[in-house]
Amino acid sequence: MSLENPLFGSREGREEVLKAKAIEKPESIMTEHEAINPEPIPKPLETSSVESPEPEKPDFKFQVDVKPESLGAIKAERVKPERSAFQKKSLEELTQNGDKRIEAAKQKFINLKTSIVGGFSSVFRRVKGTGQKVLETAVNTAKATPGIVASMPELTSYAVEAGKAKVQESYHTVADAVQGKIAETKFQFSKGYREIVDKTKDIYEGVELRGVDALRGFNGRVQEIIRRTGENLDSWRNTSEATRLQEKEQAIRDLITRAEKLGLKITL
C-alpha cells in the first residue's frame, strides 16, 4: 500500500477522496432518480383521452313517431291539426325533463373526471418530489455514517500507529456499507414507486370505467322510461275513456268547422 495514497495525505484530500468514492454528489440525485425509473412519469390523463362516449341522445325518432299520435290518435283524424295542451306537454315535457337529467348527469361525470385528472397530477408530482427526498435522505445517511469523515483523524492516527492496511480495510468496509445502503434505498424506492404508480392507475382507471358505465346506464334508463311512457299512452288511447273523449272533442271540432263554413268567425 502506497504512502502516497491520498487517504493518508491531508485531511482535506482524504475527505475529497471519500466523498468521490462513497457519496454521490447531490447534483446527481435527479439523474440517478430518473435512471432508476422504469418508465417516464406518466402524464395525467388528458380529458379528451378519457372522454366518455357521447351519451346517446334520446330517441327522437320515437318522439316524432309517437308524440303526435300517442295521446292521441284521438287527434289523428281531425280536420284541423291543432294539438291540445296535454299533447304538447306529456311526452314532450317528459322527454325534455329526461334530456335535462342526462345533461346534469353528464356534467357530474365530467366533474368526476376532472377530479381524477387532478388526482393524477397530484400523485405524479408527489412521486417525483418523494423520489428526490428519498435519495437526499440516502446521501445524508451516508454522510452521517460514523467512521468516514468525523472519525478520520482517529483512523489516520490508528493507521500510523497500527498499520496502514488496517485503516484501508476499515475505510473499504465503511464505504461499501454506505454504497450498499444507497443501492438498497434506490432499489426500494424504485420498487415502491412502481407499486404506487400501478396502484394509482388501477384505482383511477377503475373509477373512470365505473363512471362511464354509470352514465351510460342512466342514459339508457331515461330513454327506456320515455319509451315505455309512450307505449303506455298508446295503450291508453285504445281505452273506452279515450274513445269517449275523442268523440266528444271531434263533435266540438265538427261544430266549429260548420260554424266557420256558415261565415261565423271562431277564435280559439
Next chain:
Amino acid sequence: MEPNIAKFIEIVKASGLEQADKDALIKDLSNPAASMDQKQEMLSKFFKDKLAAIDAETMALIKPILDESKKQLDEAEAAYNKKIELLDSKIVQAEQVIGDAFDQVTDQ
C-alpha cells in the same frame, strides 16, 4: 259573407251536444239584443271552454302514467347520483392509499 246564424242554430239543435249546452247556446245565439260580434265571441268562448274541459279530463286520466314515469326518472337519477357519490369517495380513498404508500416508501 254574412254569417248565417239561423242555420247554425239548426245545426246546434241537431248536434250531439248535451241538452243544457244546446239550450244555452240557442238562447244566446237567438238573443236579439246581442250583436253578431258578441255572438261570435260567445260562441268562441263556448268552444274554447269545451276543448279545455276535454283536455283537463284527458290530463287527469293520463296523469297516473306520467306520474309513474316521473317517479321512475327520479329513482334512476337518485341511483346515478348515489353511484357518482360512491366514485367520489373512491377518489378520496385512493388519495389515502397513495399517501400511505408514499409514507412507506419514504420510511424505507
